[in-house]
Amino acid sequence: MNLRLILLLGLVSLLADWLYEGMRSVAPQYLVELGASAAFVGFVFGLGDALGYAARFITGPLADRRGGYWLETFLGYAIQVAAVAGLVFARDVWQVAALIFLERFSKALRTPARDAIISAAGGPGARGRAFGIHASLDQIGAIAGALMATLMLYYSYTPRQVFLASLAPGLAALAVLYIAYATSGIKPERRGVRQSADPSVLKFGAAQLFLGLSTIHISLLMYKLSGVPWLASLLYLTAMVAEVPLSLLQGHLYDRDARAILIAPVFSVLLAACYASGALPALFVGAVVYSVVTSYADVVAKAQAARAGGAASLGVVNAMWGLGLLIGGTLYGYLQDVGALHLAFVTAAVSAIISLALLWRQTTS
Template sequence: MNPYRLVFMMGLISLFADIASSGAHAIVGPYMQIFGASGFVVSFVAGFGELLGYGLRIVSGHLSDKTRQYWPFAIFGYMVSLVSVPLMGIGKSWPSIAVWVFTERVGKAIRAPARDTILSYGARNIGTGAGYGLHQALDLVGSLTGPILVSAFLLAGMGYQASFFFLFIPAMVAMLLMVSAKRNYPNPEKLEPREHGTGQKEISRPLWIYIIAVSLVGMGFSDFPLVAYHVKKNMIMEDSQIPLLYSLAMVVGALTAFYFGRLFDRIGIYAVAVGVAISTLFSYCAFLGGSAGVILGIVLWGVGIGVQESIMRASIANSIHHSARGRVFGIFNASYGIFSFVGSAIMGLLYDQSVVYLVYFSIASHIAAFTALLLVAGKSFNQR
């Protein structure tokens, strides 16, 4: 079995899945505003969706490790998520739209720990950072393509509902690729080299600090729907241009994931710290600038996405024994999700009161995260 091919196939699955989910993500904020949702509501729905998407990974990660049924968890999770995307278009009120947003995130919670564990078996053979970086780069290509398609649909006058419905096509392609990957790699754990079958099964103190640092990044990282809401509310750009902002972020994120993945294999946690430092001022640019500020803010936001979705996970794969990775990935992502939800709720409230306070909160969270990362950079996560 070829480990590089497994990583590439998992990346292709994420690419097509993200065409669907990111296409929906790019327009759900403005779509909810049509039905009377406020800035707080949009931010709360996005944040609570992320809480479900990350928080429930504790359960799915534990169960996937306990049963060793990684493929069934991954396939079922993708199915739940990808069916939910076109159903967002049938909503006749913002609460009904929110239900499908939440369902899509639950599907992601079911699949993510199992998918990350499967991916780790291949990535450990080609360089953990490089493997996760390649996977995330392909993932973000999908995140780029989805909003571009949606923007084209809106420019063609198809409307929001039709745009959601058409996203079912890439969703089906992702499911077919998933079935093919399972058929070709029914036992991916056999790819794990014997010398790499080591690592701790519990979370050490330095690793806990790392998890908290990553969670602080999530707390201060605004969801795109709130940025899109801000742009639409203040008429900074046309509706059809808003999804293109998300595409721009995904281009930056894909390049960041690929480059920082290789950087991580050389300098470790310092690469994560550099990425966090670069993205610190995204909120200042996106919420306090005009059109140029929004574009610069989105570029910095894209750097943050690229780092968060690639090398932050690689640290877990490097330090945890393969038999416990699903559980630890679950804890890692659950902590991130809880902090993200709290941060989204706070930023939604602050947005309705004063955008300046939102910016202060975001920057403070990033500075705290950067400081915590420097505390553990260069240390082994295997030490107590």
């Protein structure tokens, strides 16, 4: 395992997460301030996350075909910095939405290529640990971004000032990425594009689709607290803090036993129950449970996909998860607007059961 490279890429993600999680900590409240409904917030973050994943159907195979990986990684991080800079000047809900979509596309561009580099650095016997270490450093940056946003809102800074403050760590991320590239000596094996058609990848991707559909996006939990913007950001911060140990734990569990792929659907049902309850303590419990599901997507799902191939396999699996998030985010936002949270819970629970059944079949086949 090339620990030095994993740590450098983890530091890049730490700084980049400081940038975009600081932005995401205030973006739902900013959209509400500009007049957005719950359905629109759910649509924007659902579509944004879906774009960030679905585009990997294309960016993953392209990275494998080119075999370079580093160029896509650099471009992705640079576009992300530009998107957040644009939010400083955005003045209506559609401008904000478009820039959120661009930021999510930047993630789609860089992530399959970067994850192929991490997989190569981890090697066959330590992929789970490699992704776990990377994800935990990533989440430290998310904590820094969410904490910065929470404190700035508490002390009456505006969302646009939060966006501006977030640019400094984003620029630092680009500098550290260059150091990682210049000193790594790692070039992942060029794989071609056939991996995306592997039946095991498609079956696992189907399970991820239903898992994404079962997941209540945290922006909708934050929407319930949007009347007190700093409290909504504190909810987001809670999720970011929880994801650090959860990423390390799930990476360790996966390397020991591949049945760790069964974890997430169970917790997505609990998340839906917390969301339907709506009580303040339940929402904060839900933030922690949300982190179980998202750390699974960032660690276990990636390690499972990397077993089957390169950036193409990672792209397919993540894209299916994102498609589920898009459908769920829009649907659950609409159900929240019309006061039908019981239907949201039932839909999420049924989707989670389907995902669990598909994953169970994979572990026994």
